[in-house]
Amino acid sequence: MFPKAFGAAVALCLAALGGAATAADTTDAVKIAAGKAYFDSTCHRCHSVDADKKSYGPLLDGVVGRRAGTFPGYPYSEALQKAGFVWTPGALRAWMEANDKFVPGTKMRHVGIEDPTVQDFIVTYLASLKK
Numbered sequence: 001m002f003p004k005a006f007g008a009a010v011a012l013c014l015a016a017l018g019g020a021a022t023a024a025d026t027t028d029a030v031k032i033a034a035g036k037a038y039f040d041s042t043c044h045r046c047h048s049v050d051a052d053k054k055s056y057g058p059l060l061d062g063v064v065g066r067r068a069g070t071f072p073g074y075p076y077s078e079a080l081q082k083a084g085f086v087w088t089p090g091a092l093r094a095w096m097e098a099n100d101k102f103v104p105g106t107k108m109r110h111v112g113i114e115d116p117t118v119q120d121f122i123v124t125y126l127a128s129l130k131k
């Protein structure tokens with residue numbers, strides 16, 4: 001479902017940086033950039049990461065470590081309001097893969113990101129945002 005060219009760009013980018021530096025920071029920077037690109041193409045039309053911008057879905061800035069269904073003022077489904085868990089990287093992966101199975105009754109449309117690498121990129125990007 002993602003353009004092949006994008007994967008190629010990421011691979012190129014990884015190859016270019018891989019030789020030059022092995023620091024974990026560099027790997028993270030690449031993952032964050034890739035995650036942002038996936039986020040922008042798959043999630044951004046419904047989710048803002050900027051508190052000054054209104055979005056159809058809840059703001060995702062600071063979502064890692066936040067209790068599900070608790071962003072102030074957002075009209076969550078009853079299902080998510082009652083979910084009662086905290087968004088960990090693992091919970092976010094399960095949500096991206098099958099949000100409607102993870103929290104039955106959610107009003108978020110199924111996105112179905114099954115590739116663990118892509119899940120990892122998006123989670124790393126979300127975790128890098130300010131809280």
Ligand code: HEC
Nearest residue numbers: 042043046057058068069070071076077080106107108109
């Ligand atoms: C078609 C619009 C749409 C798309 C696309 C979308 N979302 Fe959502 N998202 C929503 C809505 C609406 C909710 C609120 C769900 C509810 O209340 O049950 C939500 C809720 C969430 C939550 C729960 C936040 C909280 O405060 O508990 C997370 C996390 C999330 N989305 C992540 C993502 C990610 C990551 C993507 C991209 C892979 C994505 N969403 C794509 C509409 C969307």
